[in-house]
Amino acid sequence: MPKRIRDTTIAPCPCCGGESCLWGASGGKVGDMTYWVSCQVCFLSTDVFGSESEAAASWNRRATGGVEPNAPQQAQPATGTQQA
Numbered sequence: 001m002p003k004r005i006r007d008t009t010i011a012p013c014p015c016c017g018g019e020s021c022l023w024g025a026s027g028g029k030v031g032d033m034t035y036w037v038s039c040q041v042c043f044l045s046t047d048v049f050g051s052e053s054e055a056a057a058s059w060n061r062r063a064t065g066g067v068e069p070n071a072p073q074q075a076q077p078a079t080g081t082q083q084a
């Protein structure tokens with residue numbers, strides 16, 4: 001089960017402005033964790049990374065610097081439809 005990690009500063013969702021949070025889950029090996037950030041509203045998410053800081057940095061780049069070339073493949077972010 002992924003667990004929610006809240007001890008890292010992450011920007012709001014660049015897509016919908018919703019609450020985003022950092023997640024961590026154990027990988028295939030003992031002690032091998034993967035981390036990613038996803039939006040709680042539209043489920044936009046980053047790739048998975050080997051550290052919390054990398055995942056947060058990737059998310060914050062997207063949130064503050066525009067869309068990255070590799071768009072998320074899971075879910076279907078509601079691009080273009082921003083509802084208050």
Ligand SMILES: [Zn+2]
Pocket residue numbers: 013014015016017018039040041042043044
């Ligand atoms: Zn969102």
